[in-house]
Amino acid sequence: MNNGVLVLGETYxxxxxxxxxxxxxxxxxxxxxxxxxxxxxxxxxxxxxxxxEVRTGFFDVEDFDSHESFVKSVISAMGDLKGVVLxxxxxxxxxxxxKDFNHSLAIFSENFLGVCSVLTPLxxxxxxxxxxxxxxxxxxxxxxxxxxxxxxxxxxxxxxxYMEGLRNRLFSRSFVVLTVKCGLLDTLETFGKVSxxxxxxxxxxxxxxVKALYxxxxxxxxxxxxxxxxxxxxxxxxxxxxxxxF
Amino acid sequence: xxxxxxxKELSGWGxxxxxxxxxxxxxxxxxLGPAKKTTIARGLGRTYGDASINASSDVxxxxxxxxxxxxxxxxxxxxxxxxxxxGEILSLFIPKGWMMPVVPGTKQATLGGCVAVDVHGRNHFTxxxxxxxxxxxxxxxADGSSRxxxxxxxxxxxxATVGGLGLTGIITEVTIxxxxxQTAYLLVRHRSASHIEEVLEKVYQxxxxxRYCSAWIDCFxxxxxxxxxxxxxxxxxxxxDLPKVLRRPLxxxxxxxxxxxxxxxxxxxxxxxxxxxxxxxxxxxxxKTTPFIVDYDRYFFPSDAIGSWNRLYGRExxxxxxxxxxxxxxQEATLMLLQEFVKNRxxxxxxxxxxxxxxxxxxxxxxxxxxxxxxxxxxxxDLLSFLDNLDEMVLRxxxxxxxxxxxxxxxxxxxxxxxxxxxxxxxxxxVDPQGCFSSSLSRRLGLGGEL
Numbered sequence: 001m002n003n004g005v006l007v008l009g010e011t012y013x014x015x016x017x018x019x020x021x022x023x024x025x026x027x028x029x030x031x032x033x034x035x036x037x038x039x040x041x042x043x044x045x046x047x048x049x050x051x052x053e054v055r056t057g058f059f060d061v062e063d064f065d066s067h068e069s070f071v072k073s074v075i076s077a078m079g080d081l082k083g084v085v086l087x088x089x090x091x092x093x094x095x096x097x098x099k100d101f102n103h104s105l106a107i108f109s110e111n112f113l114g115v116c117s118v119l120t121p122l123x124x125x126x127x128x129x130x131x132x133x134x135x136x137x138x139x140x141x142x143x144x145x146x147x148x149x150x151x152x153x154x155x156x157x158x159x160x161x162y163m164e165g166l167r168n169r170l171f172s173r174s175f176v177v178l179t180v181k182c183g184l185l186d187t188l189e190t191f192g193k194v195s196x197x198x199x200x201x202x203x204x205x206x207x208x209x210v211k212a213l214y215x216x217x218x219x220x221x222x223x224x225x226x227x228x229x230x231x232x233x234x235x236x237x238x239x240x241x242x243x244x245x246f
Numbered sequence: 247x248x249x250x251x252x253x254k255e256l257s258g259w260g261x262x263x264x265x266x267x268x269x270x271x272x273x274x275x276x277x278l279g280p281a282k283k284t285t286i287a288r289g290l291g292r293t294y295g296d297a298s299i300n301a302s303s304d305v306x307x308x309x310x311x312x313x314x315x316x317x318x319x320x321x322x323x324x325x326x327x328x329x330x331x332x333g334e335i336l337s338l339f340i341p342k343g344w345m346m347p348v349v350p351g352t353k354q355a356t357l358g359g360c361v362a363v364d365v366h367g368r369n370h371f372t373x374x375x376x377x378x379x380x381x382x383x384x385x386x387x388a389d390g391s392s393r394x395x396x397x398x399x400x401x402x403x404x405x406a407t408v409g410g411l412g413l414t415g416i417i418t419e420v421t422i423x424x425x426x427x428q429t430a431y432l433l434v435r436h437r438s439a440s441h442i443e444e445v446l447e448k449v450y451q452x453x454x455x456x457r458y459c460s461a462w463i464d465c466f467x468x469x470x471x472x473x474x475x476x477x478x479x480x481x482x483x484x485x486x487d488l489p490k491v492l493r494r495p496l497x498x499x500x501x502x503x504x505x506x507x508x509x510x511x512x513x514x515x516x517x518x519x520x521x522x523x524x525x526x527x528x529x530x531x532x533x534k535t536t537p538f539i540v541d542y543d544r545y546f547f548p549s550d551a552i553g554s555w556n557r558l559y560g561r562e563x564x565x566x567x568x569x570x571x572x573x574x575x576x577q578e579a580t581l582m583l584l585q586e587f588v589k590n591r592x593x594x595x596x597x598x599x600x601x602x603x604x605x606x607x608x609x610x611x612x613x614x615x616x617x618x619x620x621x622x623x624x625x626x627x628d629l630l631s632f633l634d635n636l637d638e639m640v641l642r643x644x645x646x647x648x649x650x651x652x653x654x655x656x657x658x659x660x661x662x663x664x665x666x667x668x669x670x671x672x673x674x675x676x677v678d679p680q681g682c683f684s685s686s687l688s689r690r691l692g693l694g695g696e697l
Contacts, residue, residue, distance in 0.1 A: 013273070038274060038276075044313070044314070044315060044316070045313035045315075048314035048316060048317050048326075049314055049338050050338075188250075191252065191271055192250040192251070
C-alpha cells in the first residue's frame with residue numbers, strides 16, 4: 001500500500017517537524033530542497049527515529065521548468081504518492097519590495113508561483129487515485145493585507161485561494177487538501193526579535209499539522225487562537241481597517 | 247545567516263544565581279565557528295547552579311541541534327547530536343527494546359549535558375557514571391575545528407571533556423552504548439527504615455544485589471531517631487514478571503502531568519508544609535510492602551510529573567547541595583550532618599541518598615566511592631554561610647561537593663576536593679589556550695585559572 005509522502009520546503013523547521021510527525025505514523029518520505037547536505041542529516045534523523053525509508057533530492061522552487069521532471073522522478077523512485085507537504089516561507093524585505101519590483105517578484109515566486117508550478121503535475125498525478133492528501137503551509141498574513149507587509153500577504157492570499165479551488169476540484173471522500181495557516185513561529189528569523197510568548201514551537205506545529213490531517217480538516221490555524229483574531233480583523237469595515245497601523 | 251545575539255536573563259534550575267547573558271541559538275552544527283571569548287554551551291538548563299550561565303558574556307543554546315545520526319541494531323551503538331534529550335531517546339528506543347544504562351533524574355537533560363556533567367543515575371555502584379557508556383564524542387574546539395575523541399584513541403581530551411563542564415569545547419555529537427531490555431517496566435521494592443543507620447544498611451544490601459537503588463530521607467525527623475526514610479530499589483522486569491493485563495511489554499502508558507504556572511510565594515512552602523508532606527510521603531511509600539511493577543518513566547523520573555517544579559521554591563530559588571562521603575565514615579558523618587541541619591534550622595526540603603562505586607576516569611567527575619546525599623534547600627539569608635561550613639566539614643571527612651550542581655562553593659576548597667585538577671588544567675591549556683570557554687561557575691571556582 002502506498003504511503004510515501006513528498007515533503008518540499010527547504011529546511012524550514014516546520015517542514016522538518018511535519019516530516020518527523022509523518023514518519024512517526026509510518027510514512028516513507030522523499031525530502032527535497034536546495035540544501036541537500038542538511039536534508040541528508042534530516043533524512044537520517046527521520047530514519048533513525050522511526051525506521052522509515054527516507055530519500056532526498058535537489059529541488060529549486062523557483063526553477064519552474066524543472067518541476068514536471070522532478071515530480072516524474074519522485075514518482076518513479078517512490079511509486080504513487082500518498083501525499084505531499086509544501087512548506088515554503090520566504091519573508092524577504094517588505095521595504096525592498098516596495099521599491100524594487102524584482103524583489104516583489106521573488107517573494108511571489110517562492111511563496112506562491114513556485115508552489116503552483118509544482119502542484120500542477122502533482123495534483124494531476126492524484127486525480128485518478130483514491131485517497132491522498134495535499135498539505136500547504138501558508139501564513140495568517142494571507143488573511144488580510146497589512147500596510148507593513150502586503151507583498152508577502154498577497155502571495156499567501158493568492159496561495160490560499162488556489163488551495164480553495166484545488167480542494168473543490170479534488171474533493172472526494174478520501175482526499176484531503178489542508179491549508180495550514182501559521183502564525184509566528186520560533187525560528188531563526190524571529191529569535192530575539194519577537195517575545196517568545198507569541199511564538200509557536202515548530203515541533204508542536206508539525207505534530208498539530210499531522211493531527212489536523214488525520215482529522216481530515218480543510219483549514220487549520222496554528223496556534224488556534226489566530227482563527228477568531230483573523231476573523232475579527234477580516235470583518236472590520238474597510239473604512240476602519242485602513243486607519244490602523246500594525 | 248548571521249546568528250542573532252539576544253540579551254537574556256539566565257539561571258540554572260535552582261534559580262540562583264540569575265545573570266544577564268548574551269545567547270545565540272544555532273539551528274545546525276555547521277553554524278558553530280571559532281569561539282568568542284568567553285562562551286559556554288547550554289542544553290536545557292537543568293544543572294542547578296551556574297555551570298551553564300556566563301554572566302555578561304556568550305551562551306550558545308544547543309537545543310536545536312537535536313538530530314539522530316545513526317543506530318546500529320547489532321551492537322546497540324547510538325549516535326546523536328548533543329541537543330537530543332534523554333526523554334527523546336527513551337521514548338523512541340525503549341519500544342524497540344533498548345535502554346540507556348545510565349540515566350539522570352530528569353528526562354529533560356540533553357546528551358551533551360549528560361557528558362559535560364558526567365551524570366550519574368541510581369545504579370552508579372554497578373554501572374558507574376555516564377562516561378562509562380560513551381564511546382565517542384565530537385567536539386568543536388576554540389579555534390572552530392571539529393575533533394573526534396574517544397577513550398581509546400584520545401583518552402586525555404576525552405576524560406577532560408567527560409565531566410569537564412563544557413570547558414574544553416562544544417560537544418556536538420555523542421555516541422553511547424545502549425543495553426537491551428525485555429520490558430519497559432521495573433520490579434520495585436520499598437523498604438522503610440526508622441533511622442539513618444538502617445537506611446545505610448539497606449542501601450548497602452540493595453546495591454550489592456546490583457539493583458537500581460536510592461533512598462528518600464526525612465530530614466525533619468528527630469525525636470531520638472534521625473533520618474528515617476524509604477529505600478527504593480528496582481531492577482528491570484522480564485516479560486514473565488508482568489501481569490497479563492500489560493499486553494505490550496515495551497510500551498509505557500502516558501502519565502498525567504501538572505505544570506506549576508508561576509513562582510509560588512515562598513511562605514507557602516514552609517517547614518510545616520514540608521513536614522506534613524514528609525509524613526504523608528513516608529506513610530504512602532512505606533505502605534508498599536510487597537514488590538510492585540512500575541513503568542520506567544515513573545520510576546526514574548518521578549519529578550518530571552510536575553513541570554517547572556523549581557517554581558515551588560519561589561523567586562528566591564533554592565540550592566541543590568550534593569556531596570559524597572567515603573563509606574568508612576558515612577554513618578557517623580550523615581548522623582552528624584542531620585543533627586547540624588536541625589540545630590541550625592536548615593533542614594533540606596527534599597533529600598535522597600545513594601551509594602557510589604569507584605570513581606571513573608573523568609578528571610573532574612564528581613562520583614567517587616562512598617555514599618552521596620542530594621539536598622534541596624530553600625534559599626534563606628544565612629543559607630550560604632551555613633553551606634560554607636558544610637563544605638569544610640565535607641572536605642575534612644575526605645568527601646567532595648558536586649561541581650555541576652554547585653552554585654556557591656568557594657574556589658579555595660575546590661582544588662583540595664578534586665586532586666586530578668592539575669591533569670585537567672594541562673589538557674585545558676592545550677586545547678583552549680586563550681580560555682575562550684568559560685562559565686560563571688568556572689570563574690567562581692577558578693577552573694582554568696592558576697594551580
